[in-house]
Amino acid sequence: MSLCKFAYHGPETLDEVLALLAEHGPAARVMAGGTDLVVKMSRGQVAPAVVIGLKRVPGLGDLRFDPVHGLELGCMTRVSDVLEHPAVAAHYPALAEAAQATATVQIRNMATIAGNLCNASPCADNAPTLIARGASVELRSPRGSRTLPLAELFRGPGQTVLAPDELLLCITVPPPRAATGFAYLSLSQRSAVDVSAVGVAAGLTLADGRVAEARIVLGAVAPTPFVATAAADALRGQRPADEAFPAAGDAPAEACSPLGDVRASAGYRRKMVAVLVRRALERATARALADGRARTARPAEVTP
Amino acid sequence: MSACAQGGGAPVSHAPADKVRVAFTLNGAPVEVLAAATDRLIDVLRGALGLVGTREGCGAGECGSCTVEVDGRAVPSCILPAREAEGRSITTIEGLGGPGGELDRLQRAFVEHGGVQCGFCTPGMVMAARSLLRRNPHPSPAEIRTALAGNLCRCTGYVQIVAAVDAAGHGADDGGAHG
Numbered sequence: 001m002s003l004c005k006f007a008y009h010g011p012e013t014l015d016e017v018l019a020l021l022a023e024h025g026p027a028a029r030v031m032a033g034g035t036d037l038v039v040k041m042s043r044g045q046v047a048p049a050v051v052i053g054l055k056r057v058p059g060l061g062d063l064r065f066d067p068v069h070g071l072e073l074g075c076m077t078r079v080s081d082v083l084e085h086p087a088v089a090a091h092y093p094a095l096a097e098a099a100q101a102t103a104t105v106q107i108r109n110m111a112t113i114a115g116n117l118c119n120a121s122p123c124a125d126n127a128p129t130l131i132a133r134g135a136s137v138e139l140r141s142p143r144g145s146r147t148l149p150l151a152e153l154f155r156g157p158g159q160t161v162l163a164p165d166e167l168l169l170c171i172t173v174p175p176p177r178a179a180t181g182f183a184y185l186s187l188s189q190r191s192a193v194d195v196s197a198v199g200v201a202a203g204l205t206l207a208d209g210r211v212a213e214a215r216i217v218l219g220a221v222a223p224t225p226f227v228a229t230a231a232a233d234a235l236r237g238q239r240p241a242d243e244a245f246p247a248a249g250d251a252p253a254e255a256c257s258p259l260g261d262v263r264a265s266a267g268y269r270r271k272m273v274a275v276l277v278r279r280a281l282e283r284a285t286a287r288a289l290a291d292g293r294a295r296t297a298r299p300a301e302v303t304p
Numbered sequence: 305m306s307a308c309a310q311g312g313g314a315p316v317s318h319a320p321a322d323k324v325r326v327a328f329t330l331n332g333a334p335v336e337v338l339a340a341a342t343d344r345l346i347d348v349l350r351g352a353l354g355l356v357g358t359r360e361g362c363g364a365g366e367c368g369s370c371t372v373e374v375d376g377r378a379v380p381s382c383i384l385p386a387r388e389a390e391g392r393s394i395t396t397i398e399g400l401g402g403p404g405g406e407l408d409r410l411q412r413a414f415v416e417h418g419g420v421q422c423g424f425c426t427p428g429m430v431m432a433a434r435s436l437l438r439r440n441p442h443p444s445p446a447e448i449r450t451a452l453a454g455n456l457c458r459c460t461g462y463v464q465i466v467a468a469v470d471a472a473g474h475g476a477d478d479g480g481a482h483g
Contacts, residue, residue, distance in 0.1 A: 005322075008341035008387055031385075038344070038383040039364045051341070055388050080377070104454025105432065107365055109377040110384065 003041050010053045014060070014140075017052060017167060022142040024050040025164035032076055032115040035107050060169075061112075065091065070175035075114035075168050079103075079126070082113060092173065093287065094182035094201060098129040101186045101196060114168045117153060120160045121195075123220035127154070128201035129184045131225055132215040133173050140169040147172075151217075154224035180205040181287025183280045186219070187272055188263065196220050197264035198272045200249075202280035204235065206288045211235045216248070216277055221258040221269050228252035231277075240285045249277025328389045330355075331399030339386035346370050346381040348389075349396060357397035357427045361456070368455030371428035371435075372396050378435035380454075397427035400434070410434055410472040419468035421459030429455050433469045442473050 011017045021028060029048040031037050040046045054060055054076055061076035065087035073082065082088050083099040102108055102116065102125045116126045117137070127150070135150045142165060150171070153160050162168065182203035186196040199219030205212045214235040216228040231251040238244050258269035323338035330353065337352045349355045349372070358381055361369035365380040372381045373395040401408045407415065410433060420426050429452065436443055436451035443451065448469045449462070457465060 003342040003344070006341055008385065010387060010390070034385065034388070035365055035380075035383055038385065042363060042383075051385075053385065053388055056390070104366075104368070105435070105451050106368060106371055106378050106380045106454045109374075109379050110365075 003038070004044065004047045006041075006048055007050045008053060009050065010056045012056050012058075014057055014169075017054065017057060018140065018142045018165075020050070020052050021165040021167060024052075028052055028164075030054060030118075030167060032118075033078065033111040035103075035111040036115060036119045063088075067175055069172075071095075071173040073113050073171040073173075075112065075170060077113055077171075079108040079111050079113060079116070080105075083108060091176040092133070092182075094129045094184045094203065094284075095126075095133070095173070097184040098126045098186075098199075098201070101125045101184065101199070114171060117150070117171070118160060118162065118168055120154050120156070120158050120224070122157050122223055122225075123195050123197075123199065124225075125184075125186060125196055125199055125219065127225045128199050128217040128219040129182065130171065130173065131227060132201040132203050132217040133182060134215075135171055135173045137171050138169045139163075139166045141166040145169075151225065151227055156223045177205060179207065179288050179291055181284040181289075181291060182215075183283035183287065185276045185280045185283070187276065195263060198258075198269050198276060200273065200276035200280045202277060203284050204281065204288055206240075206285070209239055211238050211240075214248075214281075216252060216281075218252060218256055218273055218277075221256040221273055223257075226252070226256045228255065228277075230255075235281075240281075245281065246278045248281055249274035252277060324387065326387055326390050328391060329393040331395055337386070341385070341387065343386040344382055345372070345384040345386050345389050345394070348386045349381060349394075355396050355398050359424055359427060361424070361428075366454070366456075367425075367428075368432060368452075369425050369428040371431040371455065373431060373435055376435070376438060378432045395431070397430060400430065410437065410469070413468040413472040414465070417464050417468035417471060419460060419465040421457075425455060425457045425459075429457065429465055433465075433472070436469070437473055440473075443469070445470055448473075 009020050028050040031051050031053045060074045062074045063077050063081050063085055064072045079099045079102045083096055088096050113126050116124045131151045136147050137150050137153055138147045184201045186199040188196045201217045204214040214232040216232045218226040231248055235248055253270045253273040258266045260266040322340045325336055326339045327336045337348045339348050346360055349358050359369040360382050361367035363382050365383040370380050370382040371378050374392050414420050432452055432455050445466055448466050
């Protein structure tokens with residue numbers, strides 16, 4: 001298998017990256033981990049004249065956490081970096097679940113979270129949890145910088161709002177909140193390796209035993225990650241033991257628009273949305289309760 | 305039909321003018337190769353450097369046969385542009401074992417547990433297992449299966465491979481001294 005001819009640039013500063021984007025724009029593709037781009041190039045699905053590799057720019061892979069600003073993932077932060085980081089395990093377990101659901105060890109060691117987002121595959125495992133968690137993305141170009149909610153990055157399968165001269169520079173996830181839990185569950189034909197047929201991120205904040213706020217975001221069942229706002233809002237005021245709670249996935253199962261393909265039929269995907277939303281809410285509830293207890297037991301550790 | 309024709313790109317050129325010098329550490333020693341933008345790491349390993357232990361299976365990063373370690377992490381060398389090896393430390397299957405060709409502990413465990421049949425996937429399996437044991441010296445069978453999920457084997461059914469890695473991780477393999 002061989003690649004078509006292209007010019008490779010390995011800039012060493014962000015300014016050089018932006019200058020190359022300004023110069024080559026639509027003819028160029030940015031390469032982060034390369035696990036998707038190189039395969040598409042070797043199959044002839046894309047044939048960019050210019051490839052801008054980011055590996056030599058220092059600092060782009062940084063993963064930072066602090067309790068006030070939250071989590072920041074640079075555009076070269078690899079999936080395995082997220083999976084192995086103690087702050088992610090402690091404060092963002094659903095992000096670790098999504099990272100674990102992504103491909104294989106070898107791919108996770110190369111692929112980046114930002115690349116997974118920019119490829120805009122409807123079944124990207126890392127998108128639903130980040131959207132549910134309220135993540136935003138900073139897009140940088142020679143013209144300046146803009147920040148948008150992650151959900152607004154996606155336009156359709158393989159399509160984003162990134163302009164030809166824009167780079168997704170970093171992903172910011174708000175800090176953890178008290179009595180709040182998130183979970184990500186996915187299904188695929190095989191237990192590892194292959195692309196998820198359904199992915200569900202769910203989260204909630206409890207107050208006095210009732211849902212104060214909930215989020216449900218689905219992957220692989222619509223052209224872009226599907227934010228089930230109505231179903232999540234309907235959970236407000238409910239107790240986890242209420243009848244409406246386990247049925248929370250029924251409405252999004254109806255509202256989403258899955259395709260039937262080699263991985264699963266549309267009908268199966270809808271049925272599994274209902275099941276996975278229920279299970280993800282159960283896991284998120286357990287996490288929110290565990291968090292609430294921990295904070296009650298040790299009030300000195302409550303963060304402002 | 306070439307993929308390039310489908311994609312509309314120009315044909316691959318191997319003219320030396322297209323190539324640049326790439327320097328990296330290979331199995332502990334510094335090397336330099338000339339690599340075109342279109343060369344992948346596996347191309348220079350098997351070509352210019354003559355290390356044919358690394359095998360190309362799917363060419364798409366999915367089967368694990370081409371697994372090497374880059375800075376201590378298992379990665380597929382079939383989708384890593386050779387130019388991105390610049391400054392990295394690469395370990396291939398040839399970098400394991402002793403100077404006289406002696407197998408290392410993990411390799412011996414594969415032999416002793418029947419983890420090798422046709423052998424095509426074996427270098428990739430060993431490199432992926434090595435990367436696991438580096439991070440997790442005593443993995444459970446479930447952890448071994450997760451770590452090797454990106455390596456396909458069409459012969460063994462995986463049971464012997466998992467047993468081999470388990471033995472290497474738990475000291476059950478004592479170097480073959482007892483048979």
